[in-house]
Amino acid sequence: MRHASYIAAIIAAAAAVSARAKTVGPDAYLYLATDEVNYAWEDISDTGSTWQPGADDKAKTAKMGFDFTIYGKTYAYARFSDNGLIAFGNENTQETNVDLTSQSPAWDLPTIAVLWDDWLITASAPAYYDTLGTVPGDRRFIVQWEQVEAAPGSPDTVTFQAILYEGSGTILLQYQDVVVTGGDGSHDNGLSATVGIRDTGGQTSGRNLQWSYNQAAIDDGMAIRITIIPEPVTMAGLVLGIGCLARYVRKRR
Ligand SMILES: [Ca+2]
Ligand SMILES: [Ca+2]
Ligand SMILES: [Ca+2]
Ligand SMILES: [Ca+2]
DSSP states (O other): OHHHHHHHHHHHHHHHHHHHOOEEOOOTTOEEEESOSOOOOOOOTTTSEEEOOSSSSOEEEEEEEEEEEETTEEEEEEEEETTSEEESSSOOOOOSOOOTTTOOOSSOOOEEEEEESOOBOBTTBOEEEEEEOOSTTSOEEEEEEEEEESSTTOSSEEEEEEEEETTTOOEEEEEEEOOOTTSOSTTGGGTTOEEEEEOTTHHHHSOEEEEEESSSOOOTTEEEEEEEOOHHHHHHHHHHHHHHHHHHHHHHO
């Protein structure tokens, strides 16, 4: 009986995981997003540089310390706003998040919408950014939106971060706290936010990978990893697979 209930618990737990687990994409550039990845918060609030814009809807240009590649182009600087958005090539301070599958952000730039909503960085809690790792090719750049408010005098805050990996171009989005406790619920769990990535002109070229748009699709303790499907590996796997199949057919004869 104890054994049966143990098995039932395992099945229930597996069902709970698979109910949440989700993969989006690939987009036209073969970016793929999944939440089947471990959440491992990398706190940079002790080590990172701080940014306090002093006003709403501003952006910071920060040198990443390496060239980061997104949609095939490399950038030395990340331009992140208080609104949970990173742009490349220029800044984007737009407060109103858009649907990346059909609309262009106000500045038509390569963009990572980490949790793009109209957030506010206050005097008591700056945003942080840092470059970690010392080995060229294996470094990462982190932006941490720490306790940002939903509006001036918001009863509670949200905290999330983005990690950009040098060599692979992988993007990891991590959400420590996405609920404004005591608020009206309108900003909770991404309900008023865009999460995803897009290239310049992405809404028409198919180079957009949107996890969610104004949906309660983000949980506390959730991570989303965005990677490019490695075409050469896929081809190598295909060649290997055909080789194995040919050997198998020869043996059968
Ligand atoms: Ca704002
Ligand atoms: Ca605003
Ligand atoms: Ca909160
Ligand atoms: Ca919004």
